[in-house]
Amino acid sequence: MSDTVLEIKNMSKSFAKNKVLNGINLSIKKGSVMGLMGENGAGKSTMMKCLFGIYAKDEGQITLDGRPVNFISPKEALENGVAMVHQELNQCLDRTVMDNLFLGRYPVKFGIIDEQKMFKESMSLFSSLSMSVNPQTIMRTMSVSQRQMVEIAKAVSYNAKIIVLDEPTSSLTEPEVEKLFSIVNSLKAKGVSFVYISHKMDEIFRICDEVSVLRDGSMVYTSPTKDTDMNKLITAMVGRSLDKRFPDVDNTPGEDYLEIKNLSTKYEPRLDDISFKVKKGEIFGLYGLVGAGRSELLESIFGIRTIASGEIILNGKKLRFKSSKDAMDYNFALVTEERKFNGMFGKATIEFNTTITNLDSYKTNGILSKRKMYDAANREIKRMHTKCVSADELISSLSGGNQQKVIIGKWMEREPDVFLLDEPTRGIDVGAKYEIYQLIIQMAKEGKTIIVVSSEMPEILGITNRIAVMSNHRLAGIVDTKDTDQEALLRLSAKYL
Numbered sequence: 001m002s003d004t005v006l007e008i009k010n011m012s013k014s015f016a017k018n019k020v021l022n023g024i025n026l027s028i029k030k031g032s033v034m035g036l037m038g039e040n041g042a043g044k045s046t047m048m049k050c051l052f053g054i055y056a057k058d059e060g061q062i063t064l065d066g067r068p069v070n071f072i073s074p075k076e077a078l079e080n081g082v083a084m085v086h087q088e089l090n091q092c093l094d095r096t097v098m099d100n101l102f103l104g105r106y107p108v109k110f111g112i113i114d115e116q117k118m119f120k121e122s123m124s125l126f127s128s129l130s131m132s133v134n135p136q137t138i139m140r141t142m143s144v145s146q147r148q149m150v151e152i153a154k155a156v157s158y159n160a161k162i163i164v165l166d167e168p169t170s171s172l173t174e175p176e177v178e179k180l181f182s183i184v185n186s187l188k189a190k191g192v193s194f195v196y197i198s199h200k201m202d203e204i205f206r207i208c209d210e211v212s213v214l215r216d217g218s219m220v221y222t223s224p225t226k227d228t229d230m231n232k233l234i235t236a237m238v239g240r241s242l243d244k245r246f247p248d249v250d251n252t253p254g255e256d257y258l259e260i261k262n263l264s265t266k267y268e269p270r271l272d273d274i275s276f277k278v279k280k281g282e283i284f285g286l287y288g289l290v291g292a293g294r295s296e297l298l299e300s301i302f303g304i305r306t307i308a309s310g311e312i313i314l315n316g317k318k319l320r321f322k323s324s325k326d327a328m329d330y331n332f333a334l335v336t337e338e339r340k341f342n343g344m345f346g347k348a349t350i351e352f353n354t355t356i357t358n359l360d361s362y363k364t365n366g367i368l369s370k371r372k373m374y375d376a377a378n379r380e381i382k383r384m385h386t387k388c389v390s391a392d393e394l395i396s397s398l399s400g401g402n403q404q405k406v407i408i409g410k411w412m413e414r415e416p417d418v419f420l421l422d423e424p425t426r427g428i429d430v431g432a433k434y435e436i437y438q439l440i441i442q443m444a445k446e447g448k449t450i451i452v453v454s455s456e457m458p459e460i461l462g463i464t465n466r467i468a469v470m471s472n473h474r475l476a477g478i479v480d481t482k483d484t485d486q487e488a489l490l491r492l493s494a495k496y497l
């Protein structure tokens with residue numbers, strides 16, 4: 001077919017004995033967007049990494065513009081018009097934006113790098129995408145969402161025919177998502193095609209022309225987006241239908257337990273005079289636009305940001321945590337949003353990652369018990385339904401969503417009394433999300449106090465008792481979840497803008 005730009009036929013891939021892709025076919029039309037969905041560990045990222053030359057496929061043929069291709073490195077893929085923006089960003093954080101854009105293809109003049117040219121080309125790239133980024137900014141100083149946009153710009157700069165976006169919006173702000181979609185649409189009009197990997201249904205329906213579903217390494221479903229619906233996709237993904245997205249929030253919050261009183265922080269972004277109380281056994285949501293200060297608030301409670309003034313009071317007792325260790329001694333736990341930087345030891349096993357923060361409880365007569373650690377890792381694998389070969393597997397070899405499950409499991413092991421969750425279901429598939437909601441509600445029923453940050457409106461409305469809304473580093477209001485709606489939350493989140 002002449003309008004097909006990419007054709008993948010009968011592709012298979014195993015890691016040792018683990019067959020991850022099983023005779024997959026996929027065909028992508030010129031100037032169109034193919035959505036790719038599937039549970040955590042279904043094989044989405046692996047499939048695209050085989051295309052992109054990061055992994056060598058075991059079997060199969062790839063045809064690009066009618067030509068058989070077999071890229072053996074990302075460089076070769078890029079030079080032939082295939083670009084990929086990864087789920088876990090892999091950037092040189094201490095280098096500038098333009099260094100990252102031109103990595104591996106620096107323009108050279110008289111034997112030295114032509115920085116002026118790099119600067120000019122970076123500027124014109126950003127302006128063609130209507131993005132305002134200074135090419136000389138050091139990557140580390142930018143937010144994750146800005147870094148993600150740089151990565152997308154980089155894909156565009158290669159004049160790619162096919163751009164793979166692997167969960168591109170997981171850390172983008174609302175306006176940035178809109179920006180991304182307008183970039184995708186304008187490139188589509190120029191004949192560029194996309195593979196769009198996402199767990200977010202609304203995005204799939206907005207931006208994709210077709211959608212395919214992978215289940216356990218097999219391609220089980222492909223349809224034009226207009227001929228399918230959410231239930232069909234979920235059924236294809238999990239093999240059964242989910243009749244509702246959220247379990248019943250049937251916990252009964254008790255007495256006031258944790259109080260935050262006039263809390264302000266010392267360094268930017270500075271939290272300004274925040275006060276609220278959370279009950280024992282309550283699920284307390286924190287909503288706000290990205291950048292409103294929600295993560296900073298959790299981090300301040302957890303002792304990893306410097307408090308300028310104010311108090312944190314637990315059960316009548318004033319606390320002043322100087323580090324996360326202090327917080328953990330009081331049985332606080334924090335699941336962070338950026339697992340790669342904050343929560344995870346990539347070069348270690350699932351077992352290590354599960355037990356590392358909790359070693360004292362795996363000792364027998366003062367000596368670490370290998371058996372207890374192994375059991376703990378397996379307990380959490382079972383509880384979180386983590387897809388892996390065994391607890392000895394390196395966490396870095398798990399799919400993105402399954403890594404997140406290991407991190408949540410690690411904190412579950414501590415049976416925290418106050419559980420702070422920052423975007424806990426980011427990157428997690430629909431079925432597993434439901435299970436995490438059940439865990440959260442269960443913990444609340446056991447009397448744990450839970451504060452959960454989420455940018456997903458339906459989620460925050462679906463699993464909390466009350467919601468505090470932050471706006472520009474201040475508290476804009478607190479509402480009862482059953483008496484509020486999306487509009488009210490949005491209005492509050494704009495209160496101090």
Ligand SMILES: Nc1ncnc2c1ncn2[C@@H]1O[C@H](COP(=O)(O)OP(=O)(O)OP(=O)(O)O)[C@@H](O)[C@H]1O
Pocket residue numbers: 015018020038039040041042043044045046047087387388396397398399400401402427429
């Ligand atoms: N480098 C690797 N070594 C060993 N196993 C791997 C490696 N990369 C992926 N796998 C395994 O392949 C399977 C598919 O993983 P993949 O990352 O493709 O899933 P995914 O569909 O992208 O999931 P997610 O939605 O969580 O990102 C998983 O079971 C994972 O453990």
Ligand SMILES: [Mg+2]
Pocket residue numbers: 044045046087166399400401
């Ligand atoms: Mg993935």
